[in-house]
Amino acid sequence: MTSPPQGKDRTGPRRLRLQWLDAQLLPSRSRHRVAQASQVLAGWLLVPQAAAIAWGLDAALIDAHGAGALHAPLALLAVTLLARTLLGWLGQRAAADAVEDTLARMRVGLARAAIARGPVWLRGRRSGELVALSTGHVDAAAPYFGGYLLARAEVMLVPPVLLAAVFAADWIVGLLLLAAAPLAPFFMALIGMRAEAAGRAQLSALARAGAHFTDRLRGLDLIRVYGRGEAELAQVGEATETIRVRSMRVLRIAFLSSTVLEFFASVSVALVALYFGFSYLGLIALRDPAPTLATGLFCLLLAPEFHGPMRRLAGHYHDRANALAAVAEVEAAFDDSRPALSAVPAADPAPMTPGAPAVRIEAVTLRHPGAAVPALAGASRDIPAGQRLAIVAPSGGGKSTLLDALAGWLPPESGRIHVPAGTTIALAGQRPWLFQGSLLDNLRIGAPQADEVAVREAAQIAQVTRFAAHLPEGLHTPIGEHGFGLSGGQARRVALARALLLRPQLLLLDEPTAFLDPATEADLLAALDTSLRDCTVIVATHSQAVMDWADAVWRLPGPLAAPVEPAMEAAR
Known part of the structure; x- marks a missing residue:
């Protein structure tokens, strides 16, 4: 992989950093795909789950067939819930294993990159900063692998299936959901640009504070000799306050992205509810015949679930920004690009030269x-x-x-x-x-x-x-x-x-x-x-x-x- 340009974060470097992050997952791709498939299948099972609930309520409240009519929908609901539970457990287990292995390889790559640069390079670096890179910065990539990538796969594959099921039940509800779908990604992209900058500032402050604290611990005896204890404590307090301020800034951006998406999702679900409510009251008649209770319940149950993957992606969107910020900080610390951090196996040693060398x-x-x-x-x-x-x-x-x-x-x-x-x-x-x-x-x-x-x-x-x-x-x-x-x-x-x-x-x-x-x-x-x-x-x-x-x-x-x-x- 070629080295990305250094300096300001533009589309090119960001894209290359994402490619490098995705490449780190390749050795564990099979387990990660199991996690993605489990989450997608669990999302698809929302269709029979909603159908079972709507079927059972319609049979009990409208058709009045008695308790015997509930056996089939309840059995379908039980099988669906059990399958979704097993898929959730399998997905979490596979994702945890894949993320753990990926983070371990990244830490090995960081150590190998530092060793490759040699002791002369290490003498000019703060050991606390390098420790922060292999702990906090690598950990910042974990939610990207275990959260954002899974949510992205779910967004790509689950909403189209739910939308197709809604269209099959009522094309008007399908149009309402389809019209609201593009708004959330647009605003998420705008907010995400700011989230990446704030995440990088937070990680940079965290690395500086960690390096400062580690170095001062190592020189504690010298600090006491020169009576600099209170002054150094004050500097640690200032660094901690900087981390607090920057962390709250990142949280505000994360809450903003979630709030924007919740707003559009709520409006979309409210429009669906109004459509069915007015149709049942006879105030509007956009289709003939009017939708049944089973159709209304089925669509109302799937409407919030249609926006669910996007809401989860919004919750993990700042994880993507944090991972990009962590990679950018590693680049700056190593004055190099991500290929230097790849865990390439060491070459076999050359044959030993017998005797003393000239x-x-x-x-x-x-x-x-x-x-x-x-x-x-x-x-x-x-x-x-x-x-x-x-x-x-x-x-x-x-x-x-x-x-x-x-x-x-x-x-x-x-x-x-x-x-x-x-x-x-x-x-x-x-x-x-x-x-x-x-x-x-x-x-x-x-x-x-x-x-x-x-x-x-x-x-x-x-x-x-x-x-x-x-x-x-x-x-x-x-x-x-x-x-x-x-x-x-x-x-x-x-x-x-x-x-x-x-x-x-x-x-x-x-x-x-x-x-x-x-x-x-x-x-x-x-x-x-x-x-x-x-x-x-x-x-x-x-x-x-x-x-x-x-x-x-x-x-x-x-x-x-x-x-x-x-x-x-x-x-x-």
């Missing part, structure tokens, strides 16, 4: 998204297989950026980085993310099937066992999110052990010995010296000990200066 860097220029100047420009080097290369540069000179590029997280702006296909790469960065759980859980993130011997070996090489021995439960000691409870040096050692447990062929290390005392640093380098025999190691460092440990040192130039504006240059 790496080639050819005239590479690296720039972070949105940066004014490149972090590294025109860098070239051949790194032989099995070499230990120390990268040295002043702070901001592009060391960490180059490691991100070697890991495949940051594509070069120009030039090329060649790493043999299938190479196992591990990166231990300066700010490793540690999850809430035990040290052992964090070590096994990349290799969940690793046995205890391999885990302890990696922990010993990375000097994790040195400090874990003093913890209450050793490697089973629980730690908080982002490594709470560990020092910066300890967190980096856990990240190094986690990388070693993968048994990588290319190991990327970013300041692995920072915050370590000289004795621990020497022990760590000695342990790495014996364990990394078949591995290419590239390490960014400021440590002289690491430079001495490496086979070669690559000194990068300092950070590039930002371009100077002409006015600023003239002022100098």
Whole structure:
């Protein structure tokens, strides 16, 4: 599917968003069709239901045949009601299963899209906003699949059958219903345009509030240190009030659409009632012979049901607007279109290259998204297989950026980085993310099937066992999110052990010995010296000990200066 144009919501983008939403349902289409068929069949059964009621009342009140005349209409009514009940249960069950599966695929697609963009992209996004996209925004599509699409199918297939049954009974009533039918969709379309804009504003406010609240929870200790608790509470209150106002705006539009449709439906039913009432009183005679009581009851029972599907569609019409608004917000967050969110199965991994890989860097220029100047420009080097290369540069000179590029997280702006296909790469960065759980859980993130011997070996090489021995439960000691409870040096050692447990062929290390005392640093380098025999190691460092440990040192130039504006240059 091609990407829709970005920017203002016009007919084209809206149509493409609807096509994408409908495409998400394809794997569950069979169950959704069962739900649609059940709802349509239940609507068609309104005809025999109304006929049974009219037949029974006419037999009891007009023909006066006694209780025996009610057996047949009551039996027909009972069978019809039982069939409609079973169809309703089957439709709800099938719709719930289809919607649940579709939402799960959409969440997987969101996660896959975020992973595909890599850690560099994720660093510039608020985690709370991404969580809101995969929860509230995806949930906003559920009523579209489970409500609006079912109501749309019912509107397309049920009213024509009811109208045909009414025409067969009394053509004048059929004309009255037919004349009122086009008015409701026209006004619903006008209201729906406004509902979509209001729904998008509401979802946007909800995402911002969720992201703000999540981020403040994560930084609660810092907020308390700087005495910003009351100010942040006030901001949360303002965000909540914005959500309330926008939610009420959406509800007002939803109530307006329902009220408009109820008005036209009520007028239509009232005209049918007046027609039969005046006909029975002899005040009008538009047909000969005059309609019977059974005909009148049959048409009066079907008249409100003729408008019922449209009323239900009006109730779900704002669900369509909310789903479109949610897709538009996802587009804006990912700077992309809906195909990026499709749950495409991951490709099979390439065959692993045996041995340590050779790496080639050819005239590479690296720039972070949105940066004014490149972090590294025109860098070239051949790194032989099995070499230990120390990268040295002043702070901001592009060391960490180059490691991100070697890991495949940051594509070069120009030039090329060649790493043999299938190479196992591990990166231990300066700010490793540690999850809430035990040290052992964090070590096994990349290799969940690793046995205890391999885990302890990696922990010993990375000097994790040195400090874990003093913890209450050793490697089973629980730690908080982002490594709470560990020092910066300890967190980096856990990240190094986690990388070693993968048994990588290319190991990327970013300041692995920072915050370590000289004795621990020497022990760590000695342990790495014996364990990394078949591995290419590239390490960014400021440590002289690491430079001495490496086979070669690559000194990068300092950070590039930002371009100077002409006015600023003239002022100098």
